[in-house]
Amino acid sequence: MAYSILICDDEALTLKTISRALEAEGYEIFLAQSGEQAVEIAQREHPDIALLDVVLPGIDGVEVLRQLKRLDSSIVVVMMSAYRVVERAVEALKLGAYDYLTKPFHVSDMVNTIGRASEVLALRVRVRDSVQDARGRYDFGRVVTRNAALAAMLEQAKKAAESDKTTILIQGESGTGKEVMAKTIHYYSPRAQQPLVSLNCAALPDTLLESELFGYEPGAYTDARRRKEGLLEKAHAGTLFLDEIGNMSFSVQAKLLRVLEEGNFMRLGGTRTIQVDVRIIAATNKVLKDAVSRGEFRDDLFYRLNVMPLFIPPLRERKEDTVPIALDMMKRFNKDLKKNFTGMTPEAAECLRAYTWPGNIRELRNVMERTMILATHGDISLDDLPHEIREFDAPPETSSGEVEISSLTTPFVTLEELEDRYILEVLTATGNNKTHAARILGIHPTSLARKLKRIPEEVAAEH
Ligand SMILES: Nc1ncnc2c1ncn2[C@@H]1O[C@H](COP(=O)(O)OP(=O)(O)OP(=O)(O)O)[C@@H](O)[C@H]1O
Numbered sequence: 001m002a003y004s005i006l007i008c009d010d011e012a013l014t015l016k017t018i019s020r021a022l023e024a025e026g027y028e029i030f031l032a033q034s035g036e037q038a039v040e041i042a043q044r045e046h047p048d049i050a051l052l053d054v055v056l057p058g059i060d061g062v063e064v065l066r067q068l069k070r071l072d073s074s075i076v077v078v079m080m081s082a083y084r085v086v087e088r089a090v091e092a093l094k095l096g097a098y099d100y101l102t103k104p105f106h107v108s109d110m111v112n113t114i115g116r117a118s119e120v121l122a123l124r125v126r127v128r129d130s131v132q133d134a135r136g137r138y139d140f141g142r143v144v145t146r147n148a149a150l151a152a153m154l155e156q157a158k159k160a161a162e163s164d165k166t167t168i169l170i171q172g173e174s175g176t177g178k179e180v181m182a183k184t185i186h187y188y189s190p191r192a193q194q195p196l197v198s199l200n201c202a203a204l205p206d207t208l209l210e211s212e213l214f215g216y217e218p219g220a221y222t223d224a225r226r227r228k229e230g231l232l233e234k235a236h237a238g239t240l241f242l243d244e245i246g247n248m249s250f251s252v253q254a255k256l257l258r259v260l261e262e263g264n265f266m267r268l269g270g271t272r273t274i275q276v277d278v279r280i281i282a283a284t285n286k287v288l289k290d291a292v293s294r295g296e297f298r299d300d301l302f303y304r305l306n307v308m309p310l311f312i313p314p315l316r317e318r319k320e321d322t323v324p325i326a327l328d329m330m331k332r333f334n335k336d337l338k339k340n341f342t343g344m345t346p347e348a349a350e351c352l353r354a355y356t357w358p359g360n361i362r363e364l365r366n367v368m369e370r371t372m373i374l375a376t377h378g379d380i381s382l383d384d385l386p387h388e389i390r391e392f393d394a395p396p397e398t399s400s401g402e403v404e405i406s407s408l409t410t411p412f413v414t415l416e417e418l419e420d421r422y423i424l425e426v427l428t429a430t431g432n433n434k435t436h437a438a439r440i441l442g443i444h445p446t447s448l449a450r451k452l453k454r455i456p457e458e459v460a461a462e463h
Pocket of ligand 1: 142143144172173174175176177178179180181243284285325329361362365
């Protein structure tokens with residue numbers, strides 16, 4: 001890729017020498033002889049790189065840098081200066097300049113510096129691309145649902161995402177897609193271009209969790225030789241996703257509370273207060289309120305986290321979603337596995353719908369992936385599904401294909417029999433008081449008398 005470079009120097013000869021050398025390297029060149037002209041060109045041409053002399057008539061190179069960065073923070077800027085203004089160059093580095101060249105310099109050194117600047121640029125483009133990718137992957141538009149409760153929750157989640165700093169608590173059983181939801185919220189929020197840092201609070205022992213989150217100063221532990229930045233600092237300006245927050249110990253909970261209340265913390269062994277701007281999204285598969293009542297989770301932290309609670313219902317409570325989600329996954333797996341499945345038979349669809357999915361979407365995903373690896377093409381049929389799904393709630397078949405006798409002795413009764421049993425139960429509960437029983441049953445006492453007459457003696461005798 002040919003990058004474009006804006007070169008700004010008030011000496012015509014320097015401009016000429018530099019531009020020739022860089023042109024020969026294939027860069028697209030823009031020349032400016034004053035700071036004002038450089039800003040004007042940048043506004044119009046959006047160059048990738050700028051090579052700026054510090055000493056210029058009018059606004060100087062450092063001010064130009066400031067203005068260029070304001071126009072496009074991703075521009076890579078290299079400063080040029082003579083020894084005597086090296087302090088200005090240092091200031092420029094602080095303002096985000098990538099490097100500086102001390103005049104006089106060899107043209108080859110300058111070309112090498114610009115070459116390195118281009119590599120940085122290539123890397124930045126990739127980082128930006130991957131944010132774009134993630135944005136596509138984690139998109140509210142990609143959440144498949146026909147469930148009214150979940151659809152309403154998604155609307156709430158969008159609003160919460162837009163309100164930049166609102167703390168969000170996502171609750172739901174394991175595998176319902178809490179992490180996917182957290183990422184979707186981040187990439188929908190104004191912080192999408194900033195870091196998204198995730199930490200699973202159940203995966204680390206207490207002390208490690210603390211040092212990961214808050215970082216430490218040298219000497220905080222016996223092995224802490226160097227300073228370590230915590231994840232809270234790494235997530236600055238972005239989002240920190242705390243998964244399985246219900247597993248966090250009380251002492252870490254207290255420190256996190258301070259971050260939520262005051263926006264600051266101290267590294268372990270540190271004395272300096274560090275201010276951070278981080279949105280926290282927490283998730284848990286526990287009912288956090290119950291954990292609070294059991295004394296396992298601080299109530300003050302719970303209320304701080306629960307500003308915007310989002311609950312993802314388990315798949316068994318939104319059976320209407322199972323098949324549409326499975327079909328959506330099939331499209332993706334067709335691509336990934338280079339298969340060409342067209343859909344599924346009504347029997348296979350009914351089987352997926354009937355199953356209770358204790359592992360929720362994660363289990364459905366695994367089942368679909370496994371099925372699509374093993375089956376060939378066309379429609380996925382009942383036989384293609386794993387036997388634990390197929391046999392769930394369905395009479396197990398013997399090897400000869402005959403239905404097992406035990407499956408015929410079902411405990412089902414007719415509605416009339418059920419009614420009889422219920423009437424007898426109510427009568428027993430009321431001490432055989434027919435008027436009272438009729439009131440509970442919601443029928444007239446004569447109607448009860450009539451029904452009692454029809455109940456077979458042997459059934460009545462059981463009560
Ligand atoms: N709407 C969805 N469509 C397709 N796949 C999904 C969807 N939601 C989640 N998944 C997939 O289901 C799996 C579980 O999702 P995720 O890890 O977000 O769940 P979780 O609730 O955070 O689980 P845990 O509580 O165990 O951490 C992942 O493989 C994810 O890609």
